[in-house]
Amino acid sequence: MSVMPETYVEGFHDVSQVKLMPYRSLGKTGLSVSALSFGASSLGSVFRSTDESESLEVVKIALQSGINYVDTAPWYGHGKSESVLGKILPTIPRASYYIATKVGRYQADVNNMFDFSAERTLQSVDESLQRLGLEYVDGIQIHDMEFAPSLDIILSETLPALQKVKDAGKAKFIGITGYPLANFNIVAALFRTCFCAEKCEQNVLAGVQVDLFFWSRTVLEKSHVHIDTILTYCRASMNDNSLRDWLPYFHNHGVGVVNASPISMGLLSNRGPPSWNPASLIIKKACAEAASYCNDNGVDISRLGLKFTIDQEDIPTTLVSTASCDNVRRNIDSVYTPLSDKEQQVLEEVMERYMKPLNNANWEGVEVANYWRLLAEQQGKTTLVECQEKSELS
Template sequence: MGELPATYVEGFHDKEAVLRMPYRVLGKTGLSVSIISLGASSLGSVFHATNEEECIELVKEAVRSGINYIDVAPFYGQTKAETVLGKALKVIPRQAYYLTTKVCRYGATPEDMFDFSYERAVKSVDESLARLNVDCIDILQVHDMEFAPSLDIVLNESLPAVAAIKAAGKCKFIGITGYPMDNFRNVIEKSKVPIDSILTYCRYSLNDTSLLGLLDFLVERGIGIVNASPISMGLLSNRGPPEWHPATEEIRVACKAAAEYCSERGIDIAKLAMAFSLAHTTISTTLVSTSSIANLRRNLAAVTAVLTEDEKAAMEHVRKEIFDKLSSPHWEQKEVDKYWEQRGGKPQSA
């Protein structure tokens, strides 16, 4: 049993569940965050149709059970996720959670998907605050920096805008998100705006541990580390990834082989994937998104789950015999290239 975090609210929380939940400090922010956190993208029906009432109950149950970190963005469902989350937050004490959202990624089509300008970020946060029914965001993040025409606009417009938003009292901390590892190092080293946290996805999982190469750099600077999608957006599951998944064919084949190896032994690879991601103590929290209360409860159970010897052996096998043999564990640049192809090419000045 642990200690009660600052987000504990007597009369609202399930005290025993909160005491079972491990918490880790998110870098220099000082925030003590649950090791599993709620990614709210699913509330925007980005994966499949959702039931709004269940989504609202899911958020309440997640927070009541000790999850105190919630991540969302205006892009998810093109504002739907923020709107549904805002309805849930109306009935949850503000003290009970830390809330993060993002700027710079918005629309559904390539033409209106990104805007890294200062002016749009300043306007965006006011829109998000209204949808979320709060007056301050705990961490405001620049969303998916790799899609900017150049990192210069992130450094010269997006981040200064977030700094101005912070100065106005509309957010407390500043974060950056994305997929390529090198971008985090470049932006953190060059930015005149201090960075408090980073969020990346599918970079610390059974099939890809690229985040490890950046950990010392981040820890030395006191930057909080948020990992997202321990099952690699469905790759590490029995059902497999959605059709739109950007993984290469080599990665898809390897993940399918790993899932089948586990399944043949009566083992759920998703359980192994969760255990693997949650175990790294330098990573403050791991975001998991779902719109299903049943899935939420399985995710919560993963926090205290102890792997059997057979499960540990299966994890070791798929890591060494399947994933370590990949020529490349990631799909770097694939999504960005597709985006600029749809836009008719990257601007020459970039």
């Protein structure tokens, strides 16, 4: 590209790299973001043990190469991701990047994992700014809203608290995040009518057949607080590209879309997914067979997965997380290096043979069901409704 982005800083950036990076508008935020953005979850050692010195170098390489959007959260390493960023960001021009963090998800202990109250939300923002060493973040987002005990707490407490944060100049835009494309708070609809805890997963999986589009409109249109962005993950990938069905709605409402995890949390990799990946055995088997087919043909399935997503130009930006210098360089190179004829041929075969039969299969509701079941068991509740009511009152 010939026109440099607003985040270009002479003397800091690698000019040749920045010129190659595509930049796209993020809804109506006014931000022009790099097609590839940096997910900082790996800095929190979420996936493996990491070397802090290499993590710091990864961030520097990413930003100097033209990546200008960074996403983090208190949940990633329980503050570690933000703290690591706080060690490198003071050495980097503030004008060279946009950064977003989150509120709502905090601790590994299931009893204290989520807190969407206004008081905790305001406290969390200040804690994040302190760890990051910043006076403000560009984006502040509700983390995994589908785990909230009700839609009411999101609309009456979390979002108004984030508006106060924005009014105070501590953030520039407000976003919501989650896995379900249905409103990122489908739990409010599904779990109010759930039966006993041990039947939860069955009820949830049946419940996702309701009009999910209605619930998306509920969050975006019922909120008195303007929502600038949504972030979802694993939904613009080779194995599940259902985000495409929702893009027109988000675009028509001026909502910027941040996509994450183009390789579906390790499904589209030679190493395979971590044990906690919630995908069904059918999905895992199809992806493993696809990876094997790619390997037999001398093609990297992870590169195919990244290109499949990045080349969808109506998706503003895609987050990829790594704490490896080699990986971040490889990811950046993949953005502007076209697939070879052989890679394109293998991609088409993989899509037809392994991915098309999946029909955008997903795991909506599974993680949420497991969370509420575990919470109900630990709190000695016989129904999920009891558990949710306690969560709302606490």
